[in-house]
Amino acid sequence: MNKGEDPREPAALFRRYLETLPLPDRELTSADVEAGQRARQALLDLGAAAVPALVAELTAADFVAKDAAYDLILELGQQAREPLRRAVGTHGPVVDIWIATALRRLGASDELERIWPLLEHGEGYVRHLAALALAFQIENAQAHKTRLMPMLLEALDDERSIESTPFTIAGSALAMISAMARQSFTAPPRDAYLYNYDDFAYPPPVHPFPFAADLLTQAGDEEKRAIKERARAWWRNTP
Secondary structure, three states: OOOOOOOOHHHHHHHHHOOOOOOHHHHHHOHHHHHHHHHHHHHOOOOOOOEEEEHHOOOOOHHHHHHHHHHHHHHHHHHHHHHHHOOOOOOHHHHHHHHHHHHHHHOOOOHHHHHHHHOOOOOOHHHHHHHHHHHHHOOOHHHHHHHHHHHHHOOOOOEEOOOOOEEEEHHHHHHHHHHOOOOOOOOOOOOOOEEHHOOOOOOOOOOOOOOOOOOOOOOOHHHHHHHHHHHHHHHOOOO
């Protein structure tokens, strides 16, 4: 807790909860865990009043903090919907993607429409995350491939991490392209494993973005170029 901070404030409660999450490099006592769970319950008891502080945590550099805040927002359920809507535009476009997908999980599927304009954002990171979120979250993404595919193909060159996770934009873009094309672009063909669907570490599909096994950035330079060219050639030849 920061000096002079009210321990009952949502931001302080969240920090206390975060400090007591059982991470591999952290030694905790049973008292620590109990204190963390009390802080977590206090946040949930605050209801809608906790949402602004939790949304602010979606700007954190650490994915553990983002993940914990996002899970708490979803656990708050319907009472989080209006505060989430009011938070749109307050923390930048990437947080707006998190907000839109949280609202989708809370039953407001039309909120995903907010993400489409971000495909034309001036910053590549924002454009690419927007394309990944839309390809992953919208129903029947195949029907929108004309709008999505150019940006997903562009994202093949972006080897940055998705929101400080171990997963890359390029690797997950390849997975989404392969899903829409219904074919693999690796040689020999390999399926792109989506951890959001198959691994309990990332429950399906809570997070805004696909977390795919990286079949692209881990390849050698020659194979990278070949994979990208196969994907782009498929799109050029698609009616």
